[in-house]
Amino acid sequence: MPRESYQEKLEALRNDVLYMSEVVTDRLRMALESMQQSDEELAKDVIAGDDEVNDLYLDLEQDCINLFALQQPVAGDLRLIASSFKIITDLERIADLAVNLGEYTLDAEHEMFPEVNIHAIGQETVDMVEDAMDAYANEDADACFAIADRDDDIDAMCEDASQTVVRDLIETEVEDDTTEDEIESLMQDVSRMLLTIRDLERIGDHAVNISARTLYMVENDDELIY
Template sequence: MPREDYQQKLIDLRENVLYMSEVVMERLRMGLDALEQKDEDLAWEVIDGDEEVNELYLELEQECIDLLALQQPVAGDLRFIAASFKIITDLERIGDLATNLGEYTLEANHDVFPEVDIQELGTLTLGMIDDAMATYADEDTDGCYDIADRDDQLDAQCERASEIVVRDLIETELENNTEQEVEQLLQDVSRLLLTVRDLERVGDHAVNIAARTLYMAENDDELIY
């Protein structure tokens, strides 16, 4: 492979990874909108769109494999390709979590625990992904540490949200409800806790992206866990 062609393929890989991140973030936004609006059509669009994310992942995986096999890169180029492969894996998993939101929308019948602001948690996670991908695009190592710090804040907010749900469930007078009402409440609680957990996991994937970027740029594995 001529050197010029090889360098262009590295540029293309970075651009394609960034494009995949845009697709995934749009899926997550749609999932959050579907959940807030109880929009089943939008929910199905998110669920059906997971196939596009999976196809992008497979295409980029092959790009990484081809670069490794045909060029046998070393040093910085090797770290870049390896980091890109890890990042697309995190993006694919975020896409799966966005699909979960679509599925939760189909299961939701009414609002429960309005004091838990799912949209705020969603906005935080979207911001973390966007900024994590910016660190990858610009090789901004300072930004990598910022993503890790923000994840601690997200974890704390998710923990508080879960505590609110569990506390309110304990305080609910279940004996005054019918068996069907109790079953519905438990389903709603389970769905909400899963939503909070999934958004927390999105934040973890954003940290993974930042960690791989730091390793790519400086051969520093401090944030990898």
């Protein structure tokens, strides 16, 4: 294979990873909107769209394997391929978490915990993922550290939200005539909200993972990986 073709394949890999990130962040935004608007049709679109993300992932995984096997890359090229391979795994998992959010929307029978601003937390996580992918596209090492620092803010927002849900549960008065079905429904609502918060926190973690792999790709620096 001519060297020019090899370099073209590396550039195509980078562009395809960026395209996959656009698809994934679009699904994530759709999932958040479906939760905010209680839009079941939009939630179903998010769930149905997971097959497209999985297909993208498998295609890119094979591209990475082919580049490893056929070209035996070294130095910067090796780090690009290895980092891209890890990043698409994080993107696929973010898409799975978006599907979770869509399923929570379908399962929700009524709105609860209005004081918990899930959409604001979700928007912060989307921004982190997009900024992490911008760092990958621009080979911006400084941005990688900044994104990792922002994860503390996401963690704090999620911790506050979880505490609010638990406090509301503790303060909820159960009347003598409250049925077991009503209690079960309440517990399901609490569980669903806590799972939503957990999944948003995990999306932030994946954004940090993407930044860590980008830093390794750019500067051969594994500081953020460990």
